Amino acid sequence: MTWYRWEKGALVLKLRVQPKASRDGFVGPHGESYRVRITAPPVEGKANACLIRFLAKSFGVPKRNVTLVSGKSSRNKTFRIEGPQRLPLPVDTP
Numbered sequence: 001m002t003w004y005r006w007e008k009g010a011l012v013l014k015l016r017v018q019p020k021a022s023r024d025g026f027v028g029p030h031g032e033s034y035r036v037r038i039t040a041p042p043v044e045g046k047a048n049a050c051l052i053r054f055l056a057k058s059f060g061v062p063k064r065n066v067t068l069v070s071g072k073s074s075r076n077k078t079f080r081i082e083g084p085q086r087l088p089l090p091v092d093t094p
Helices: 046-059
Strands: 004-007 010-018 025-030 034-038 066-070 074-083
Touching: 010 066, 034 074, 046 066
Parallel strands: 010 034
Antiparallel strands: 004 010, 010 074, 025 034, 066 074
């Protein structure tokens, strides 16, 4: 699968984000990304902050372990999650 990779205990995800959804959640593969819905609007960093909170909760890590690598103002984003405690997506462990 091309939407994730492992780097020294960290999970790197390519996400396609749908802001202003009715609820937060993982949708499924979308080409070379994984589609995610979030409730926040794409205004003044609110969507990115919401997505960081959602990913941290979903993977069982503190927010400081979730880093936006690329795509700050794009729907296509890359995130790095340090030491995920759970895998809510179909990801093979290293």
